[in-house]
Amino acid sequence: MSLLNGLxxxxxxxxxxxxLVPLTALVLVICALWPQGARRLGPALPVLALVTLASVPLTTGAGEWLERHVADDPLVRRHAELGxxxxxxxxxxxxxxxGVWLISRRTPAAQAGARSGAVLRVAAAVLSVVVAAGAVVEVYRIGDSGAKxxxxxxxxxTATRPGDGD
Structure with missing residues (x-):
């Protein structure tokens, strides 16, 4: 993909x-720590995460096109590497x-009786917090490098034209 409406x-x-990345990360952590929330959302959580996942290669592919159409710059290269x-x-x-959605689909009675189910829920919650935090930090780093x-x-x-409040 190269241009949309001339941009x-x-x-x-x-x-x-x-x-989408921070939104997905937030919803994932909430659902991982609050199983009733995951049950209430149903398949919306994995669908949101799938849309998020699909948006990344679309964006990086468009970024690769843009990288070929701007002057060679170390800041652009750094942004592309991070992206x-x-x-x-x-x-x-x-x-x-x-995984959190699948775990939440188990019946409460089956979850309560199985020690392995509790361990699985705790492991999923810990991994969810770690990956969500990492994804949000990575989006920030990439966005910061892109803005720079x-x-x-x-x-x-300094202002080049006089204006209000300058």
């Missing part, structure tokens, strides 16, 4: 990732979301 697709698609690392985090969110690449020489720190 590089990456600059539009990146907003999907920036919103390539997002897919494993999104995959982790999806796998854990599917896009804006590092595109504005003046």
């Amino acid at each position: 590089p697709a990456h600059v539009l698609l990146v907003h999907v990732v920036v919103v 390539d690392g997002m897919l494993p985090w999104a995959l982790g969110l999806f796998v854990l979301a599917a 690449a896009a804006w590092h020489d595109a504005y003046s720190k």
Whole structure:
């Protein structure tokens, strides 16, 4: 994907990732720590995580197109390198979301009677918190590097025109 409505697709698609990764991470942690929440959401959690996962390669693919259409810049290269690392985090969110959903589907009586079920729920909760935190930190790092690449020489720190409040 290259252009959407005359703009590089990456600059539009990146907003999907920036919103969906933290949202998916938050919902995953809530559902992992609160099984009733996971039961109430039903398949919405893994579906949200799947959409999040699908948005990452679309965005990075559009970013690769954009990278070929801008001047060679170390900040752009750094952003691209960091962006390539997002897919494993999104995959982790999806796998854990599917696992938390499957665990939540077990009947409460079966969960209460099985010690292994409790261990599985605790392991899923711990992994969910770790992967969710890692995914959010990674999105922040990628976004910060992208903003620096896009804006590092595109504005003046002092006002170039008089305006209100300057």
